[in-house]
Amino acid sequence: MKMEILLDPTSNKLMVGDLCDSLRIKLVTTGKKRWCDSIRIKLVLVTHWFTLIVLSALRRSDNENMLSRSLRIRRILKDGGEVRGGSESSQLSLLQEYIEGTILSSLEDRWVWDLNGEGVFCVKDVRNLLDDVFLPKSPIATRWIKYVPIKLNVFAWKVHLNRLPTRVNLQHRGVLVSDPSCPICHSEDEDLAHLFFRCSLVTDIVRLVCRWWNIAWASIDSYSNWLHWFNAIRLSPKVKDLLEGVFYITWWSIWRFRNQVLFSSLVPRKDVLFDDIVSRSFTWCRSRCKSNFSWVSWLQHPYLISL
Secondary structure, three states: EEEEEEEOOOOOEEEEOOOOOOOOOOOOOOOOOOOOOOOOOOOEEEOOOOHHHHHHHOHHHHHHHHOOOOOOOOOOOOOOOOOOOHHHHHHHHHHHHHOOOOOOOOOOOOOEEEEEEOOOOOOOHHHHHHHHOOOOOOOOOOOOOOOOOHHHHHHHHHHHHHHOOOOOHHOOOOOOOOOOOOOOOOOOOOHHHHHHHHHHHHHHHHHHHHOOOOOOOOOOOHHHHHHHHHHHOOOOHHHHHHHHHHHHHHHHHHHHHHHHHHHHOOOOOOOOOHHHHHHHHHHHHHHHHOOOOOHHHHHOOOOHHHO
């Protein structure tokens, strides 16, 4: 069995001619490819290195004296001659390095899936691969709290990405906004950091939430600062998830209050906002917890609830 290598150095593609009595692979130096033999059965195009094809060809040679077989890299412009220096010599050395010490099986060729290390195809592996390629990357992992409705998790995800239609964001998108100031306090332009962390109403509400959960309040001016502060809170993991759900409900209630200020004919009451947060969080969290805690426990010491 004889083999010759046909490698296009400009595109890193391999052309393999499987002949009746030999496998010939030749080095391409021009755009036109010629074969010395006049009989050709099939042609295979490989888009990356040629290890698999070479090994497959060597397997068909009964695995005897693989390197002693006639393996020749020849130039297309000259039929014959020895391997010269430069790229030809380096390519031959690289090929010998790939196949040296390789022991090939006599089994039939088969497809192998190598994304999961088990050799078995799985749709999940393809999805994860496509997500890694096409989805935007974020230094902070997406957070998901099972104690609150899906819409609140999606809302918190938009808060994290700054995708809510605040007045400043609307201006950035080319929407004409007559007054960019916060509709609640009118002290600053309404961007996401102000609306959920610096607004005077939000500061008062968060103080009440911290007092209710017996945790120290800190002045926070952005989502990243809130996340750093929240990660430092010392609670059991399940109770901490419950507290994070309460913050999601707080943000959602503040956004709902803001929309009522802008679009409702009735002026919403600020004095009942915290009470709405407590009652709504009890209803949503209790219905999604396996533990059947009472309203009194939730009102007096939610951080001691056993989940």
